[in-house]
Amino acid sequence: MNRKRLQQTVLLLLLSTALLAATDATDLVATVREVIDGDTIVLRDGRKVRYLGVNSPEHGQPYAQEATNFNRRLVSGLSVRLEFDQARQDRHGRLLAYVYATKCEVRGAKCGEETLVNEQLLAEGLAHVFFMPPNTRYAERFLQVQERAKTAKKGMWKAVRGPLKITRIEPKGNAEGRKEALGEFVRIANISGQIVDIGGYSIEDREGHRYRFPSAWLRPGYVLTLVTGEGQDRRDHAGPVTLYWNRRAGVWNDRGDTAYLKDPKREVVDRFEYKVGTRRERLHPGD
Numbered sequence: 001m002n003r004k005r006l007q008q009t010v011l012l013l014l015l016s017t018a019l020l021a022a023t024d025a026t027d028l029v030a031t032v033r034e035v036i037d038g039d040t041i042v043l044r045d046g047r048k049v050r051y052l053g054v055n056s057p058e059h060g061q062p063y064a065q066e067a068t069n070f071n072r073r074l075v076s077g078l079s080v081r082l083e084f085d086q087a088r089q090d091r092h093g094r095l096l097a098y099v100y101a102t103k104c105e106v107r108g109a110k111c112g113e114e115t116l117v118n119e120q121l122l123a124e125g126l127a128h129v130f131f132m133p134p135n136t137r138y139a140e141r142f143l144q145v146q147e148r149a150k151t152a153k154k155g156m157w158k159a160v161r162g163p164l165k166i167t168r169i170e171p172k173g174n175a176e177g178r179k180e181a182l183g184e185f186v187r188i189a190n191i192s193g194q195i196v197d198i199g200g201y202s203i204e205d206r207e208g209h210r211y212r213f214p215s216a217w218l219r220p221g222y223v224l225t226l227v228t229g230e231g232q233d234r235r236d237h238a239g240p241v242t243l244y245w246n247r248r249a250g251v252w253n254d255r256g257d258t259a260y261l262k263d264p265k266r267e268v269v270d271r272f273e274y275k276v277g278t279r280r281e282r283l284h285p286g287d
Contacts (some may be wrong), residue, residue: 003214008166022231024133027081027082028082028084028095029079029080029081030043030044030046030047032045032076032079033073035076036068036228037068037071038058038067038070038126038127039051039056039071039118039121040069040120047095048095049096049099050090051097051098051099052085052096052118052132052137052138053131053136053137053139054099054121054122054127054130054142055129055167056071056127057126057127057165058272058274060273062156063155066155067126068122070121071117075099075117080101082098082099082100083099083100084096084098085098086134086135087135097265098118098138099116099118101117102114102115117137117146118281119142122142122146123149123154123156124154125149125153125154125158126156127187128146129142129143130167130189131223131257132223135267136285143193143220146191157204161269161270162193163192163196164189164190164198164201164224165261166187166271167233168186168187169185169252169259170183170252171184171253171254172228172252172254172278182229183227184227184228184250184251185201185226186260187225188223190219190222190223190224191220193220195220197215197216197219197220198213198216198218199211199264200263201213201217202262203260203261204260205251205257205258205259205263206259206260209251214231214235216235216237217237218241218256219237219238222240222241224240224241225243226244226245227242227243227244227245228247229248230244233248255258256273256275256276257273258262258271258272258273259271
């Protein structure tokens, strides 16, 4: 091989490497080793992936098993393509992605076509919209898909009332090393297609501890976090809302508890029961 041809070969190799690096910066193709639940998977190399824009029911909640089974049918053991948004990882080190699968069994898809699994979960009523800025690329699209599933009363929409839904409770004994009430919280999502004023809503545990929410606007698909401990409320109407109960002792029982979310008329709009120490909590440390 002469010198000129060697230089050309080296240049082509460098260009190919640069192209692959650019592709890796946007998308990733990987094989699914395990399906944890409806919105979380584990890749062959051990990395966990949390689906963006959606939230499936928690372990033990209605339709949790159906969501897990559906997700498993679409991606388990298969090669998937991960599309990333602005933030690529969460604080737990999980990849955050829109997951595409090629599967003939997907309703309405042709063999060989890519299907956005996040969207399919919404379409079947096995997840609700769940936006965490800055990862909101498909917000409007996902809201439209959810609205169609609600109208058709698919999956969870046979029973869910809304417009708010409890998605997670983190009791003080599982609060990631922070002490007592400071790290304890409950997370609530706006699962409707409209902005909701949370003023007048309240949440209670089974011991009768009650918090009444002040007025704050929560956008569709966005979340409200109520921290048991002390702090400064954040409610700028442009994104997620964080409120503080300003208690010095915990509320949510480490051994399990039940939360009741009530509207301003004191009607129960959601009930969330949890038990600590499940397999999901060990593998999937929160949304």
